[in-house]
Amino acid sequence: MEMKEETSAGMLGRPKGGAADTVSEKLREYYVSIQNDGIPEKFLDLLEKLDEAEKAAKK
């Protein structure tokens, strides 16, 4: 299933007036700002550990 960012975001961003656009834009701006923080180191470490533990268990 493919994500179509433009489709759903566009539906939300094109209602009656300017106010709705502002809400949609702010929401996306907020979300993207969090997304751009990247992945915290602790999550990368956690995945690494899970992966290693799984490999070790198989030996």
Add this chain to the structure above:
Amino acid sequence: MTKSDQSPSFKRVMLEALPSLRAFAVSLVGQPDRADDLVQDTIMKAWAKQESFTMGTSMKAWLFTILRNEFYSQMRKRGREVSDPDGTFTSQLAVHPGQYGALDLQDFREALSQLPEDQREAIILIGASGFSYEEAANICGCATGTIKSRVNRARNALQDILSITNENDFGPDAESASVIHRGAMA
């Protein structure tokens, strides 16, 4: 395909979905620390049941569903704590401006936190995470029409809250202003 063949790419696909998953968690929960705990729980849950994931389907939708279920199950366990009767959530928002998201988005974050969870998740999934109404309905386990009406209600509520916010010139005193607003709605 055996599990060990599948494992490295499972990890890789999961990594790709993490920034969006975390953005969903932070915007849904409001508190970055609790959101990160939720992401961590989701990673572990997802890892433990990775065999139930079908490669080629949307990892993002799969992870979002796990995180959402975990969020509501933790909320049920914590009971009223999450509904924030004492405004601890509000103070935390006011104390840590700019800790997540840009400073000028603080008003928006505060407005979003005032929405009921079901409306908040709907507008985030549709308006920011890039899911279709059908996908969002699958994630939330409800009808497509329900998602549509929640998104509409959320959008209208945010417009109302934000126009009040602007009139009152929300500044450093955001907490008391939001309390007044909450009082007015109660």
